[in-house]
Amino acid sequence: MLRRLALTAVASFAALSAATPAANAATGPLPLPLPLPLSVLHGDESDTRLTVSVLGTGDPAAEGVFELECGPAGGNHPAAQQACDRLEELASEGxxxxxxxxxxxxxxxxxxxPATARVTGTWQGRHVDTSFDRANGCGISRWNGLRPVLPNVR
Structure with missing residues (x-):
């Protein structure tokens, strides 16, 4: 919803900026719009709702389908607050x-x-649908970089 508001504000500004110079001369320049907070443009923690499906870890407690919501942390994810903190840390690093x-x-x-995971939903207001595995060094590194959203697997 905030993204829609930001886009509406930008579109309105563009339409007003296209007014004829004669109209601007008669009324003076238009005021600049107020700056929007970065969370409106880039999404924020409250725009995070993910479904994390994990298989093949060898640990029954780490396997299953987990819901994760951030801002505030919630869902049935076993480490919801830590997972949200990690996602926020990664976002702040770009x-x-x-x-x-x-x-x-x-x-x-x-x-x-053989562990695999699929993550779907919304992160920072952006659609997510991706898979993880540990088939090689890159996959292992990618998986480990998202812990504790994904479980610790050895």
């Missing part, structure tokens, strides 16, 4: 924890086990 491994990445050929 990192995208849900970005796939680049196709040209050189990954060590080590296996981290």
């Amino acid at each position: 990192a995208d924890p849900f970005a796939p491994v680049p196709g040209d990445a050189m990954c060590t050929q080590q296996s981290g086990g």
